[in-house]
Amino acid sequence: MNNSSDNRIGRSPPDSEKSDERVSFQFNGQEIIGYAGESVAAALIAAGILTNRTSPTGMPRGYYCGMGVCWECIVRINGKHTQRACMQLLESGMIVETVESAKKP
Amino acid sequence: MTIEEVDVAVIGAGAAGLSAAGEAAKLGARVALVDDNHYPGGQYFRQPSPQNYKHQNSTSSKDTERFSALLADIDTTLVDYRPGATVWDINAPLTLGLADGKRSCRIRASAIVIAAGARDYVVPFPGWTLPGVITAGGLQNLIKGMGVVPATPVVVAGSGPLILVAAANLVSAGIDVAAVVEATNRPWGIVREAGKLIRDRSNLQLAIKYLRRLHKANIPVLRGYGVIAANGSVCLKSVDIAPINRDGKFERSKTRQITAKTMVIGMGLTPSLELARLIGVDEISLPLRGGSNIVTDEKLMTSVQGVFAAGDGASIGGVELSLVEGRIAGIHAAIHAGMSVSKQAESTLSRDLSKHKSLCKFRTGLEQIFRNNVDWTDLLTPETIICRCEDVTLDELNQCKAKGWTSPLQLKAATRIGMGRCQGRNCLGTLAALTANPTSDAETYRAMPRTRQPARPILLSDLLHEKLADPELPNDPHLPRRRD
Numbered sequence: 308m309n310n311s312s313d314n315r316i317g318r319s320p321p322d323s324e325k326s327d328e329r330v331s332f333q334f335n336g337q338e339i340i341g342y343a344g345e346s347v348a349a350a351l352i353a354a355g356i357l358t359n360r361t362s363p364t365g366m367p368r369g370y371y372c373g374m375g376v377c378w379e380c381i382v383r384i385n386g387k388h389t390q391r392a393c394m395q396l397l398e399s400g401m402i403v404e405t406v407e408s409a410k411k412p
Numbered sequence: 413m414t415i416e417e418v419d420v421a422v423i424g425a426g427a428a429g430l431s432a433a434g435e436a437a438k439l440g441a442r443v444a445l446v447d448d449n450h451y452p453g454g455q456y457f458r459q460p461s462p463q464n465y466k467h468q469n470s471t472s473s474k475d476t477e478r479f480s481a482l483l484a485d486i487d488t489t490l491v492d493y494r495p496g497a498t499v500w501d502i503n504a505p506l507t508l509g510l511a512d513g514k515r516s517c518r519i520r521a522s523a524i525v526i527a528a529g530a531r532d533y534v535v536p537f538p539g540w541t542l543p544g545v546i547t548a549g550g551l552q553n554l555i556k557g558m559g560v561v562p563a564t565p566v567v568v569a570g571s572g573p574l575i576l577v578a579a580a581n582l583v584s585a586g587i588d589v590a591a592v593v594e595a596t597n598r599p600w601g602i603v604r605e606a607g608k609l610i611r612d613r614s615n616l617q618l619a620i621k622y623l624r625r626l627h628k629a630n631i632p633v634l635r636g637y638g639v640i641a642a643n644g645s646v647c648l649k650s651v652d653i654a655p656i657n658r659d660g661k662f663e664r665s666k667t668r669q670i671t672a673k674t675m676v677i678g679m680g681l682t683p684s685l686e687l688a689r690l691i692g693v694d695e696i697s698l699p700l701r702g703g704s705n706i707v708t709d710e711k712l713m714t715s716v717q718g719v720f721a722a723g724d725g726a727s728i729g730g731v732e733l734s735l736v737e738g739r740i741a742g743i744h745a746a747i748h749a750g751m752s753v754s755k756q757a758e759s760t761l762s763r764d765l766s767k768h769k770s771l772c773k774f775r776t777g778l779e780q781i782f783r784n785n786v787d788w789t790d791l792l793t794p795e796t797i798i799c800r801c802e803d804v805t806l807d808e809l810n811q812c813k814a815k816g817w818t819s820p821l822q823l824k825a826a827t828r829i830g831m832g833r834c835q836g837r838n839c840l841g842t843l844a845a846l847t848a849n850p851t852s853d854a855e856t857y858r859a860m861p862r863t864r865q866p867a868r869p870i871l872l873s874d875l876l877h878e879k880l881a882d883p884e885l886p887n888d889p890h891l892p893r894r895r896d
Contacts, residue, residue, distance in 0.1 A: 316559040316585050349558035357543035357563070357647045364803040367646050369543035371800075373550025374455060375448060376531045376684075378833035378869070379541075379800060389833070389869070393553070396450060411803055 314353050330399035341397050348373070348380050348392035351403075359392055363411035381406050418444045418492070419749035420742070421508055421521035423499050423687060426454015427482075427731050428723025429527035431738030433493075434485025436525075436746040439757055443491045444519050446510055448868075450496050452486075453479060454529050455549060456731040458557045478735075499528075500866035502691045506718055509865070511874035515881070522749035523718045525741045526688050526706070527734075530681035530724035533702045534838055536798050537791040538641040540677070544648030548578045548678025561587050563673035567651050569593035569639045570678035572782045573619065578676050580622035583629045590670050592626060593653050596784045597636030615732075615774060638662060640791055642675055651675050660785035680782075681728045682841065688726075689863040691716050697853035700779040701728045703841055704857060710765075711744040712737055720745045733771045736764045789845055798846075799839040801832020809846065820847050820860050830861055833869050 330343045334356060341350030348370050351359065358367040359380045371379040373393050380392040383404040392403075420436045422429045425447035433445040453459050457479045486493060494510070501509030507520045532547035539545065544563065546554075548570065554560050565588045568579040579592045626633060634653065640662050641652040650671050654662045682702030685695065693714035694707040705727040712720050722741035723734030743757045792798075794807035804827045812818075812826045820843050823829055829843060830836030836843075840860060849855040 314561045349560045353560045362803050372547050373553040
């Protein structure tokens, strides 16, 4: 599911020509279009990406509490570790990557 | 390091915090309004991100008006609004430590209003860590704040009024809701009795409006059911639901499977108590209100002199109660800080105190309607993750218990439960339930791990910058001592 027009409410999808606030960013090397100022988490979900990190036993994890409490949606942004995707605002050219937790002994 | 001095420090810029800051400023108090979010409004008044939003959101015109009024009240030089700042410490004498990702600093206040808000009360079940399983609060933020809707079909499950709101918002956004699964199934007589407590008809009408919207869209509402598992390997594919019997146990033989890419789970709210705990306020266990709540007097002061608490961050009661409590706490905090009370503040207080009473009755009514005896630990299987951060399963906890490590602190030391980035916010409630003292809630909570600084994860570089700004940092127990 990569069609952004399906999961944004009442707003032209980012690939429409009417939009002038769209910005491009990278997720694990893939170029994605989102809106400047929305949360990184929202931009990822809108692009159909649900897994932001892996847990200590290698399980996929993503957006859960949406308000900065659970730290499940953390990603690496521009090389900076452990950023809550739900609390970080999207900027043009951001390099976003999945975070792998240290393996459980 | 210079410690900033203010009259009143307000923690949280949601409904309660904004009204507290506004009222305190009206009495002439210098206020620091500190918030973790980038925008004011908290969860309820969460606004579409301002740079670019044009989508019609679900905010009613009444709420838009109320929110504008709140913002107008803090739009004064007396209020220093500091968004994007995490309060990581609070200690005597009424000093906050806050970090913003660049540096840490201290604010000393004559009075503090804790309006830290609430978060979703969570219960673990098999598959609850799968991407696609999100909390009711998470859904609201996605829709209200970002105008993004989750993958469909969606199952909305849990208990309480919030899942009704979540489902109704999804329907309004044109989203395919496969089912609403509500654990409580109270006989109508009890619902009617509880309804009598609800004087405020506008709230009742709102609930009826939501139910009508679901009915009109043909969304099945299953009462007396609960989700027993979320299925999928990399993301959610389906959910298993089962009826709940009279003893509060799940009847697994009658399990039904529903296809879903998103499950919204709402079990009610629990106050974010960590900061109040750090400074040592008295708490009370209220199982119908998300567990531990803060004890306050009629001025909304806690057991610690000069520390006030308001809104859902003190005791779960919803937005109307938060607004009222914010005003009461703001006025009393300003008075505590030495401001003299105005005629206007006096009339606000007397009006709000009567409102407070009627809203508390409303709350009791709602709590009676959604009261249930569901045994949520019945959902746990040996493989179920209890601590999401550290991937601790029930089986690991049971193995420790078999070795005689039975107390919460022993289990924490042995498995790292509660030691991850969420600092136990997702698992300590479950750990308390699994280690509960059958006769005393107070004993159960006393045995739980303490809250420590930093109250939320912050960057070490923030602390380093604080230290560099003043090598002669005063006796601060939370920073490393120089060894010279």
